[in-house]
Amino acid sequence: MRRLSVQTRLDWQQKVEEVGLIFHHTAEGLYWDESACYEFSFREVDLLEEATNELQRLCLEAVLFSTNRAQYPEVRMQESTELARVYREAKLIAWAMMGGLAFYAGVVEFFSTQVDSFKGYDPERIKEFKDYFILGGVLAFILIRAARTAIMKREPDDTFGRLLGRLKTAHIVGYAIAEIPAVLGLVLFLFTGDRMDFYLLGVFSILAMVLYYPKLNHWEVWLQKPA
Numbered sequence: 001m002r003r004l005s006v007q008t009r010l011d012w013q014q015k016v017e018e019v020g021l022i023f024h025h026t027a028e029g030l031y032w033d034e035s036a037c038y039e040f041s042f043r044e045v046d047l048l049e050e051a052t053n054e055l056q057r058l059c060l061e062a063v064l065f066s067t068n069r070a071q072y073p074e075v076r077m078q079e080s081t082e083l084a085r086v087y088r089e090a091k092l093i094a095w096a097m098m099g100g101l102a103f104y105a106g107v108v109e110f111f112s113t114q115v116d117s118f119k120g121y122d123p124e125r126i127k128e129f130k131d132y133f134i135l136g137g138v139l140a141f142i143l144i145r146a147a148r149t150a151i152m153k154r155e156p157d158d159t160f161g162r163l164l165g166r167l168k169t170a171h172i173v174g175y176a177i178a179e180i181p182a183v184l185g186l187v188l189f190l191f192t193g194d195r196m197d198f199y200l201l202g203v204f205s206i207l208a209m210v211l212y213y214p215k216l217n218h219w220e221v222w223l224q225k226p227a
Contacts, residue, residue, distance in 0.1 A: 001038055001039065001040055001041075001044055002038065002039045003036055003037075003038055004036065004037050004038070004039055005035060005036055006034065006035065006036065006037050008034045008035050009034060012024075012032075012034050016032055079160050082160070082161070082164060083164060083216075083219065083220070083223070086164045086167070086168050087214060087216050087219060089168065090167075090168055090171045090172075090214040091214055093171065093172060093175065094171070094175060094209065094213055094214060097175045097176075097178075097179055097209070098209055100179060100182075101179070101182050101202060101205055101206065101209075104182050104183070104185075104186045104198070104202070105198070105199075105202065107186065108186065108189050108195045108198045108199075109195070111189075111190075111193075112195045118193055119193040120189070120190065120191050120192040120193030120194070121190055121191055122191050123191060123192045123193055123194075125191070126188065126191035126192055127192070130188065130192075130197070133184045133185070133187075133188045133197075133201065134200070134201070136180065136181065136184050137180075137181035137184060137185075137200075137201045137204035137205075138204070140177050140178060140180045140181050140204060140205075140208060141204075141208060143177045143180075144174045144177045144178060144208060144212060147170070147173050147174060147177060148170045148173070148174055148212075151166055151169050151170040151173060152166050152167070152170050152222070154166075154225070160223070163222075163223055164223075167219055167222070167223075171212070171214050174208075174212045175209060175212065177208075178205050178208035178209045178212065179205055180205070181201040181202070181204035181205045181208070182198070182201060182202045182204075182205035184201050185197055185198035185199070185200065185201030185202050185205075186198055188201065
């Protein structure tokens, strides 16, 4: 690094004020001095960049340390309240979507018992595609796992609120996919007239919803994991 003497600009005060530097003088005298500059080699620039990046990393660590939940009980209390609220919402969504399965079952029973001689709209045509409906019910489990993994992928800068949002979104998407087998079963029943087709695929939906029912202790463990 070399210190070089340079000619001060005639209108330097106006130039620096245009870019927002209005405190070019202090009570002690001149603050902004244009009579000299510093020349760096490429290696010195790289060293300064490395030092700056390290300083940023340490500053971020200091912020994370200072905001650690263990050091501030009031932060822990606020997060616990927020977690409880989101968890309640997730459970309500779960029960509402389970209620949807009951509604589908009601539709099936209505057609089976109240509609005279209901034998399905086209049982012969759908027969060759029946295995694909069953396969769709199995694939729902794979889709749920893949979707949850993608949604719940953590990032280093995730906040507590963002993590809670990921949990809630993963839950809603998972339950929406879990409902697919029951919908496929309802469609299959309407074509075949055999209510066992619905209940077979409905079992897939029930198993998926039970398996991925939101559990508070699991949420707490996941939230405490490092990124």
